[in-house]
Amino acid sequence: MSWSDDECRPSYAAVALSQLCINTTIVTNTTQHHFTNLDYKNFNLDIEKADRLFNAIKTDNVKKLNKLKSVQAPKEIHTNNWLVNFSKTELPSEIKDTLSLGPNHGLPYKNVNLPIDDILSSVELALITKDGITIDKVRSNISQLIGNRLVKHPPKSHCQITSKVKQTIEFLKQNNHLVVTDADKGNISVVMDKTDVEQKYQDILNDSSTYTLISRDPTIEIQKQVNDMISLWQQKKFIDSNSAKNLKTHKSPPPKIYFLSKIHKNNVPLRPIVCTSNYHIQDTRSFVNKIRNTQTPPEHLLVSLDVKSLFTNISTKLAISLISRNWPNLKSHTNINKKEFLAATKLCLDSCYFAYEDKFYQQIFGVAMGSPISPVVANLIGITNQPGLGDTFILIQFIP
Incomplete structure (x- = not known):
């Protein structure tokens, strides 16, 4: 036909x-x-x-x-919902289009030279704690992937990117007083004046009740304390040799701090995040997907609470006290004894530090935003009936 x-x-x-x-x-x-x-x-x-x-x-x-x-694909990019400009500089439409794509957008690179040295060094660093069979398998797979890539796409001396991206790069070089960052919510790109952003950075870091400047990098010292504690657990048969090997770290880089803009609040305050893990909820949709199959017990409601500066207002001493008081309910979930469990928790809570512009800061009160233990401690304090905490938690939304 x-x-x-x-x-x-x-x-x-x-x-x-x-x-x-x-x-x-x-x-x-x-x-x-x-x-x-x-x-x-x-x-x-x-x-x-x-x-x-x-x-x-x-x-x-x-x-x-x-x-x-x-359904037809859109012919133009609508930047109103994906880019917010708080700077005093008017952005050209081409720059708005590019920045509104967000950090997760894949640029159309072609014939890009692979950074083979960086890839191999990163892989080897990740394999330090793995067993021999895993190391050989990963190395073989990486070698095959790199080889296939080089055969299909031989190294070139240049790369091709869209004209709008080139214009944006050149524009940001010429206007180096601008800072492009992410919003705290909504996957939105934010443009701000560098002087305003840096002033807000310093206002946060100069809060002497929360942070203090330290003279040197404590990473090696803390790493040794953690590894010694893991060795002790292995000796006492709390964990086996494979678990101990996977838990120990070597040549760890110091955690770094970055800031997200709270564009939904007045004066656009910043949220400090210490980059130590990926344990977080990306957005409302990911949260809904995570709890989709969760069954709420009878006579219970799932609620959303908004607490101002929650993590930086949590007392680590209170957290240790609550864990000790609730140990009869917790001990069935671990084979580590109470003394070692409290010591490990205290080490985690007292090791909140980060690097910022070649300087090191210690968090002296509260827990770090971005640390895996912080949400656990916050939940423990939140569900405990503590005097004076009743007015702290504000009910803002019910989820049926």
């Missing part, structure tokens, strides 16, 4: 669907031809059920195809 230029050509999906219908009819007729001398009563009932199911699926797929045909 062929179509003239004036006729409407059906999509490949529509042709395939039509062919599927034809093939199904052929199979059905052939089956009936070979069984003409049998009792068709039950067999025909099965055929009728299959036909009804097929027709229902076919109808549903045709509706989806028609819906997809009516």
